[in-house]
Amino acid sequence: MFFSLGETFILSQNHHHLLENTIQQNILSYELEIYNLQNHLLQSIYSTSLDDDYQEKVINQATYYLEQLHYLSQKQTSYALSQNNDILFSNMNNEYHSFISVKNNQKYYLQKYHHKNLMFITTDIHLGEKQYYLTACYDISYCYEERDRQLQSFFITSLFMFVLAFFILRFVAQYMTKSIYKLNKMSQRIAEGEYDVRTHIQSKDEIGELSQSFDKMAEMNELTIQQLKESVIQKEEFMGSFSHEIKTPMTAILGFADLLRTCDCDEETRQKAAQYIYTEAKRLESLSYALMELLSMGDNQAELKSISLQHVFSQLKEYYRGKTNEYIIIFDVIDIHVISHLDLLFILLRNLIDNAIKASEKGQTIQVKAELQYSKLRISVIDEGIGMSQEDAKKATEAFYMADKSRARSQGGAGLGLAIVKRICHLHQTQLLIESELNKGTTISFELEVSNE
Amino acid sequence: MIKILIVEDEKAILDLIKINLQRVGYQCECANNGKEGADLLAENDYDLVLLDIMLPHINGYELLEYIEPLGIPVIFVTAKGSIKDRVKGLHMGADDYLVKPFSIDELIARVESVLRRYHKGMKVIHVLDIEIDTQTRQVKQNNQIISLTNKEYDLLLYLVQNRNTALYREVLYEKVWEEEWDESRTLDLHIQRLRKKLNWHHEIKTIFKVGYMLEEHV
Numbered sequence A: 001m002f003f004s005l006g007e008t009f010i011l012s013q014n015h016h017h018l019l020e021n022t023i024q025q026n027i028l029s030y031e032l033e034i035y036n037l038q039n040h041l042l043q044s045i046y047s048t049s050l051d052d053d054y055q056e057k058v059i060n061q062a063t064y065y066l067e068q069l070h071y072l073s074q075k076q077t078s079y080a081l082s083q084n085n086d087i088l089f090s091n092m093n094n095e096y097h098s099f100i101s102v103k104n105n106q107k108y109y110l111q112k113y114h115h116k117n118l119m120f121i122t123t124d125i126h127l128g129e130k131q132y133y134l135t136a137c138y139d140i141s142y143c144y145e146e147r148d149r150q151l152q153s154f155f156i157t158s159l160f161m162f163v164l165a166f167f168i169l170r171f172v173a174q175y176m177t178k179s180i181y182k183l184n185k186m187s188q189r190i191a192e193g194e195y196d197v198r199t200h201i202q203s204k205d206e207i208g209e210l211s212q213s214f215d216k217m218a219e220m221n222e223l224t225i226q227q228l229k230e231s232v233i234q235k236e237e238f239m240g241s242f243s244h245e246i247k248t249p250m251t252a253i254l255g256f257a258d259l260l261r262t263c264d265c266d267e268e269t270r271q272k273a274a275q276y277i278y279t280e281a282k283r284l285e286s287l288s289y290a291l292m293e294l295l296s297m298g299d300n301q302a303e304l305k306s307i308s309l310q311h312v313f314s315q316l317k318e319y320y321r322g323k324t325n326e327y328i329i330i331f332d333v334i335d336i337h338v339i340s341h342l343d344l345l346f347i348l349l350r351n352l353i354d355n356a357i358k359a360s361e362k363g364q365t366i367q368v369k370a371e372l373q374y375s376k377l378r379i380s381v382i383d384e385g386i387g388m389s390q391e392d393a394k395k396a397t398e399a400f401y402m403a404d405k406s407r408a409r410s411q412g413g414a415g416l417g418l419a420i421v422k423r424i425c426h427l428h429q430t431q432l433l434i435e436s437e438l439n440k441g442t443t444i445s446f447e448l449e450v451s452n453e
Numbered sequence B: 001m002i003k004i005l006i007v008e009d010e011k012a013i014l015d016l017i018k019i020n021l022q023r024v025g026y027q028c029e030c031a032n033n034g035k036e037g038a039d040l041l042a043e044n045d046y047d048l049v050l051l052d053i054m055l056p057h058i059n060g061y062e063l064l065e066y067i068e069p070l071g072i073p074v075i076f077v078t079a080k081g082s083i084k085d086r087v088k089g090l091h092m093g094a095d096d097y098l099v100k101p102f103s104i105d106e107l108i109a110r111v112e113s114v115l116r117r118y119h120k121g122m123k124v125i126h127v128l129d130i131e132i133d134t135q136t137r138q139v140k141q142n143n144q145i146i147s148l149t150n151k152e153y154d155l156l157l158y159l160v161q162n163r164n165t166a167l168y169r170e171v172l173y174e175k176v177w178e179e180e181w182d183e184s185r186t187l188d189l190h191i192q193r194l195r196k197k198l199n200w201h202h203e204i205k206t207i208f209k210v211g212y213m214l215e216e217h218v
Helices: A002-047 A054-072 A094-099 A141-191 A206-262 A267-296 A309-320 A342-359 A390-395 A405-410 A417-427 B011-023 B034-043 B060-070 B083-091 B104-117 B150-161 B169-177 B186-198
Strands: A077-083 A086-090 A107-113 A116-127 A130-139 A305-308 A328-331 A337-340 A365-373 A376-383 A433-437 A441-449 B003-007 B027-031 B048-051 B074-078 B096-099 B124-127 B130-133 B138-141 B144-146 B204-207 B211-214
Touching: A002 A054, A002 A107, A002 A116, A002 A130, A002 A141, A054 A077, A054 A086, A054 A130, A077 A094, A086 A094, A094 A107, A094 A116, A094 A130, A116 A141, A141 A206, A206 A267, A206 B011, A206 B104, A206 B169, A267 A417, A267 B011, A305 A309, A309 A328, A309 A337, A309 A342, A309 A365, A337 A342, A337 A441, A342 A365, A342 A376, A342 A417, A342 A441, A390 A433, B003 B011, B003 B034, B011 B027, B011 B104, B027 B034, B034 B048, B034 B060, B048 B060, B048 B104, B060 B074, B060 B083, B074 B083, B074 B104, B083 B096, B096 B104, B130 B150, B150 B169, B150 B186, B150 B211, B169 B186, B169 B211, B186 B204
Parallel strands: A328 A365, B003 B027, B003 B048, B048 B074, B074 B096
Antiparallel strands: A077 A086, A077 A130, A107 A116, A116 A130, A305 A337, A365 A376, A376 A441, A433 A441, B124 B130, B130 B138, B138 B144, B204 B211
16 A cells, blocks of 8 residues: 555656656747747848838748747647737637637646646747737647556556455465364364364464464373273273172062062072072172272272281181181292282282182182292282183173173172272282183282382 | 063072062063073063073073064063163163062063053953953952952952962051051951952951961962
């Protein structure tokens, strides 16, 4: 805009100068012509006697001279000779006669007439005692035409520039807004729950930077939400299994109790019902204990310290004494301290030994081994029992997973043992290793950090 | 006699259902897993299948697909009680859905209602010299309508459904009146009214220290 304003100003200045120059030039040439004319006429006056047709002669001379000038200027300049507002001679367009006036003596003025720009100059000429007025009319249209032409070409270039600028700006704006539009669209999609969308804008400007940060944020969001979802699914699965595990004994207990209190059944049914109520209640009991253990180590990080492994082993021996005379449990004798927690390690090993007992036949041996491997101590519980298939071994640590449901039930298992073990192992930052072969037995082992004390 | 197949991997629930259904007069057969259930279905005809969903080997949904072309009504018996699971089960063609923990009365009522829908059940129950239309709640004796109050009808139906079993007074009251036993004479009064209206002075027996029993000599 400023550019075009400036241009317009310069153009009008140009025009002004040109006009001024033209006017000056016209005045100059006019003066020259007047001078010439006067000389000419004076000469002719002196060469002729002052008689009656002296005036006629002068006029003829002037006419001749002015016609010549008129043709010399290629009809661009025309003249009129007048005396007291009577036009004596004119090669002007008749229409211009109205502009000829004595009042304008020694003056020039500009007049626009029918698309033509004209300049009139009038001066008096003294010949003897007679006074004449000579009016010259210059066509200065070309000054205006020049200005119009310049303006026109200026407008065309301006228009062209405008169009060009418009397209360039539009392209740039579109490029900028496209990125912003995309960013906005992606935010909306993320807000609607599509966490996997990314902008993928690879420009080196601020928008590119913003998009990269945005993508990074989206990725973090997706990851966090994924983790949240997984933990929710895990919790849901756990709750599902848990409710199943709790509802089944509940139904049985309620149902059999209802049967007993409603009708006076025969001795056999009554015995059966009482037995079911007892075993199912037992199942609920072991489930609630296991659940308590699982909950108690849920979030509070147990403090691990140096403990004597032998101490835990003797506690376990005490625990199983008298309880399981049918199974032989052998503990390795090793005097070593490990980084662990007395109660947790006890629960961990008790669960593993319980599992081993459940998998074993009466009279079979269960070994609890402890071997040093580099700086770590590997503790293994080995049984000679029924073992598990590969598939079952993989799922064994899932809560409530039971390879053989009816067998597990009859032994009062809740399906939480290995889930507890896994959680304790996690606290120790160690992995539970399960090696099992059907009908050959199972070895479950884990590693503990050895203490130097 | 109506034959019901129970497919359930929990021994306790299996026995619970079996004992109670046999008590009210159904013939029951049991399968411990889906495979056993499919085998039994292939060999025998059943009027109804009670099906657990979480079964080893073949689960309940899979077995349902096998049962559907046979045109046998199915009731799901399961701990999966969420709306989603129920809708899924019913969509797949189960006739009813029983969620654990369920009460025995609820089980029996649902079994009856599904059987009634298939015109297999005891829409009209014939006992001794009376017939009970469970849909219109009408009792006829020798083709004569016996007019009973609502509670009298409920009591009669409960006695009939649990015939030949001695029922404890307190529980009988609780189940028919659906409120707690308050030592009142209401139950005894209704029993007397029933005996009089049906002329069942010997059929409805008083069991000493227990309660009442409807005796049907087959």
